[in-house]
Amino acid sequence: MPRGAECSGLVVIASFFHRLAAFFIIVWVGFGLAACAGFVKGGDNRHNIPLAPALVKALHDMGSSPGEAMVIRIFKTEEILEVWKRTSSGQYKLFKTYAICAYSGELGPKMKEGDYQSPEGFYTVTPGLMNPKSNYFLAFNTGFPNKFDRAHGRTGSHLMVHGDCKSVGCYAMTDAGMAEIYALARESFKGGNPNFQVQIFPFRMTSASLAAHASSPHLSFWQNIKEGYDLFDINKAPPAWDVCEQRYVFNPMASGPLDEMGACPPVIQNAALDARKAADSQALSNVMALADRQASEQAAIRARGEAVNGFFSGIGNMFGGQPAPQPAAATPVQ
Known part of the structure; x- marks a missing residue:
């Protein structure tokens, strides 16, 4: 074989192996990147998943x-x-309802760190409370403890609404549900809204449900x-809230933040x-009246029972403390 042809063959072989090696390197790098995307928390751009077209259409159909x-x-x-969601009329309409997969504790507010209690009350979520790298898929912090909680000396941290289905004081929504909720919040912020309100209740706040829990130590709260709850239901818009006299005040007639321990200002009537x-008061009065009758x-x-017992005790005392004599048995005929 001519020397030139031999060199040419070697070059071709070398070029082939070079390309083959480059191919395996590319495949290896691609596999590595895919593996990282699957295992690095928050590294898969999940927080930027766009809203599904069907959700966008549903928003437009309701005027939002x-x-x-x-x-x-x-x-x-x-x-x-x-x-x-706020609509073109300025009022808010219910857009979508999600099932809560898990929350912890009982009915009532959170009191202290480690009590495994999910909070109740009014909270304000800002962009800084959004967590795109949550260990529970995606999350936002409720902002607990808020001004009301601090006024009562309540403690706790990292009280979230998040994905997954387990809770230690949080509200777990599953990954699929949280993906939509997170995207809705993200897009609201992108629209120029500085925050959104989170209202957390023990139950639907009707007069009947409140009366059914009249004996709860949390009744006044x-x-x-x-x-x-009622103001939002009536006006279909979130009420402004603040704290004074260690309680929530809604739509206060004040120009600035209130002293949580100070006197409350007038509110918009x-x-x-x-x-x-008035309906709440009547329902509670009815429950209390029923409890008094019962x-x-x-x-x-109990009084009648005690009287009966006393009567028979008196009869027993007439016979020296012995039971009353019983009639003698009849003598059988021989």
């Missing part, structure tokens, strides 16, 4: 858009999270947050709210 303001309401007993408060009846039953 992804960039419009939003409100989230959470109900423990019903185990649901609602997303409300629930009556307080029910004002905010609302006839429909006053009517609901207590009286139980007391009367």
Whole structure:
């Protein structure tokens, strides 16, 4: 074989192996990147997943858009999270309801770090509270403890609404549900809204449900947050809230932040709210009256029982403390 042909063959072989090696390197790098995307928390751009076209269409159909303001309401007993969106009318409409996969604790507010209790009350979520790298897929921090919580010396941290289905004081929404909720919040911020309100309740705040929990130690707290619930229900817009006298105040007539320990200012009057408060008072009065009647009846039953026992005890004392004599048995006929 001519020397030139031999060299040419060697060059071709070398070039082939060079390309083959480059191919394996590319495949290896691509596999490595795919593996990283699968295992590095928050590194897969999940926080930028666009809203599904069907959701965008549903928003437009109700007179809203992804960039419009939003409100989230959470109900423990019903185990649901609602997303409300502002519409072109200025009022908010219910956009979508999500099932809560898990929350921890019982009905009532969170008191202290480590009590495994999910919070209740009114919270304000800003972009800084969004967590795109959560260990539970995606999350946002509720902002607990808020001004009200701090006024009562309540403690806790990292109280989130997140993905997955396990909770230690949080609200777990599953990854699929949280992907949509997170995207709705993200788009609302992109629309220029500086925050959104999160309202967390123990149950639907009707007069009947409140009366059903009249004996709860949390009753006064629930009556307080029910004002905010009612105002949103009446006006279809989130009420402004602050804290004074260690309680929530809604739509206060004040020009700046309030002293959480100081006196409360006047609030914007609302006839429909006053009517609901009257209905609440009547429902609670009915429950208390029923409880009083039941207590009286139980007391009367106990008194009658004691009287009967006393009567038979008196008869026994007539016979020297011995039981009353029994009639003698008849003598059999022989």
